[in-house]
Amino acid sequence: xxxxxxxxxxxxVIDQSIAAETRAEIEAHLKKCGHCEVVLNTTRKTIExxxxxxxxxxxxxxxxxLHTKIMDRCKKAR
Amino acid sequence: xxxxxxxxxxxxxxxxxxxxxxxxxxxxxxxxTLVHKYERQIFRIAQHITxxxxxxxxxxxxxxxxxxxxxxxxxxxxxxxTWLVRIAVNESLMRLRKRRTGxxxxxxxxxxxxxGSVPRDFADWAPNPEQNYTQSELAEILKKTIxxxxxxxxxxxxxxxxxxxxxxxxxxxxxLSVPAVKSRLLRARLQLRxxxxxxxxxxxxxxxxxxxxSGGDGAEA
Numbered sequence: 102x103x104x105x106x107x108x109x110x111x112x113x114v115i116d117q118s119i120a121a122e123t124r125a126e127i128e129a130h131l132k133k134c135g136h137c138e139v140v141l142n143t144t145r146k147t148i149e150x151x152x153x154x155x156x157x158x159x160x161x162x163x164x165x166x167l168h169t170k171i172m173d174r175c176k177k178a179r
Numbered sequence: 180x181x182x183x184x185x186x187x188x189x190x191x192x193x194x195x196x197x198x199x200x201x202x203x204x205x206x207x208x209x210x211x212t213l214v215h216k217y218e219r220q221i222f223r224i225a226q227h228i229t230x231x232x233x234x235x236x237x238x239x240x241x242x243x244x245x246x247x248x249x250x251x252x253x254x255x256x257x258x259x260x261t262w263l264v265r266i267a268v269n270e271s272l273m274r275l276r277k278r279r280t281g282x283x284x285x286x287x288x289x290x291x292x293x294x295g296s297v298p299r300d301f302a303d304w305a306p307n308p309e310q311n312y313t314q315s316e317l318a319e320i321l322k323k324t325i326x327x328x329x330x331x332x333x334x335x336x337x338x339x340x341x342x343x344x345x346x347x348x349x350x351x352x353x354x355l356s357v358p359a360v361k362s363r364l365l366r367a368r369l370q371l372r373x374x375x376x377x378x379x380x381x382x383x384x385x386x387x388x389x390x391x392x393s394g395g396d397g398a399e400a
Contacts, residue, residue, distance in 0.1 A: 108297070112365045136301045140372070143304050147372040148340045150309055156322050157226040163236060164218060171214055171243045175207050178248060
């Protein structure tokens with residue numbers, strides 16, 4: 102497996118949708134290619150960081166205000 | 180005669196199905212539950228598209244109201260959440276169009292770029308690199324990093340990786356093909372990784388800062 106081939110299936114590796122027979126090939130490639138190993142690990146970590154840290158928090162008072170507005174309008178719409 | 184198939188999904192019905200049925204039956208409180216459940220996600224996606232807090236608040240309000248009014252049109256062959264997100268995405272694009280005084284805005288903007296499709300920076304990251312920053316510093320870094328992506332990549336990444344929609348659901352929500360979602364997702368992930376390496380890579384901070392300041396990747400194609 103070449104680095105280009107690895108990159109083409111990187112998403113499948115991350116999303117764990119890899120056929121069993123390809124898995125051994127990937128592992129062999131990663132064992133000898135430090136660059137691809139770094140790319141895989143740091144891409145995984147990238148996703149994890151964005152998943153675990155909310156960038157756009159809704160302040161409680163904004164949420165409450167919007168909520169009241171939405172519900173008022175919904176009740177009127179009935 | 181025994182070949183009648185049960186309606187798909189009846190075995191493990193999504194909890195939203197019952198809530199939607201209650202709303203249709205006139206139970207406004209059930210809609211309250213749905214708003215509570217999804218307000219954070221809808222606000223997030225609106226922020227990522229409009230990049231403007233005021234617009235995002237308006238989008239959130241309008242999307243939930245529109246969904247309520249159009250609930251009779253909701254077919255139930257997709258999840259309530261993906262249907263709601265689709266409304267929010269359209270509302271967000273409309274807002275953006277208004278701000279740009281009618282200029283056409285689409286999900287295809289700026290995606291014709293090869294920038295960042297090949298990794299360049301192979302510096303490994305320190306373990307838990309985010310711990311080297313305060314919460315607010317980290318939020319700034321993540322904001323700056325993701326705002327630098329073309330909109331069409333950013334939205335795919337947020338729906339697929341942050342919200343956890345499937346590739347098919349993301350495609351359906353954005354009106355894109357599955358291969359288009361896949362290609363955008365890979366490039367979004369790689370570009371974000373490359374940009375975060377400037378902050379999290381194991382190297383002297385001075386070098387990292389100089390790289391970040393000079394615009395970093397894409398300089399030498």
